[in-house]
Amino acid sequence: HDAVALTDRTEVRPVYVIGGGPGGLATAAALRARGVRAVVLEKSDRVGASWRGHYDRLHLHTTRRWSALPGLKMPRKFGRWVGRDDVVRYLEKYTEHHELEVVTGVEVTRVDPAPDGSGDWQLTATGGRVLRGRAVVVATGFNHTPRIP
Numbered sequence: 001h002d003a004v005a006l007t008d009r010t011e012v013r014p015v016y017v018i019g020g021g022p023g024g025l026a027t028a029a030a031l032r033a034r035g036v037r038a039v040v041l042e043k044s045d046r047v048g049a050s051w052r053g054h055y056d057r058l059h060l061h062t063t064r065r066w067s068a069l070p071g072l073k074m075p076r077k078f079g080r081w082v083g084r085d086d087v088v089r090y091l092e093k094y095t096e097h098h099e100l101e102v103v104t105g106v107e108v109t110r111v112d113p114a115p116d117g118s119g120d121w122q123l124t125a126t127g128g129r130v131l132r133g134r135a136v137v138v139a140t141g142f143n144h145t146p147r148i149p
Contacts, residue, residue, distance in 0.1 A: 014039045014101075016123055016133040018108045020047035024139035025091060026069040029098040033071070039133075040100060041125065043107035048091035050141055051084060058084040072097050111136050 015031055017024045020042030031038035042049065059081040060067045067082055068074045072094050078086040095102060107126045114120035114132060123131040 012037065013120060013132055013134045015135040015137065016041055016108075016121070016131060017137045017139055018111075018123075019139035019141055020044070020091075020095075020102055020104070021050055021139065021141045022048075022069060022091065023141060024137070025094055025098075025100060027137050027139055028100045028102075029069070029071055029094070032098060032100065038101065040102040041106045041108055041123075041131075042102060042104045043126075045104050046092075047095050047102060047104075048088045051088050051091065054084050056084065060087065069094055111138070 014037040017028045017031075017038055017040045020040050024040050024042075025047060028038040028040050040047075046052070060083075063080050064074045064076075064078055064082050067087075068090075072090075074082060074086075074090055078090070082090070094100075105126070106129065108123050109126070110124040112122050112124075114122045119134075121133050121136045123129075123133065123136065125131060
């Protein structure tokens, strides 16, 4: 997807979710389930980027049952204590299962109220892109230091 083209559609402006980790994906799935168009903006080339960079033997500190995101159980084959690679696979499957709209390679550098006073939000992103959404969710995660606009 091209993030610039997302704002050219005639439909209602989307809710932009910044971050393609567990929190961002779960938020987008919840919005989609309620009929709200949610577009996940992920700065890396794939969802779950922060998980991919963790050490090889990392396992969740909570069991599989309590670690699943809403709407999709983690497979039993992942074992009781889910490892890093299985978490990544799960996030990819979660994205597919919920048919989430994810745009990769887009880093949002600024979020401001839309200048026309409409109540929308204006996002400035890489490549000089300017996106406009009716709401914004910042889900950049624990392992990221946000740049507060």
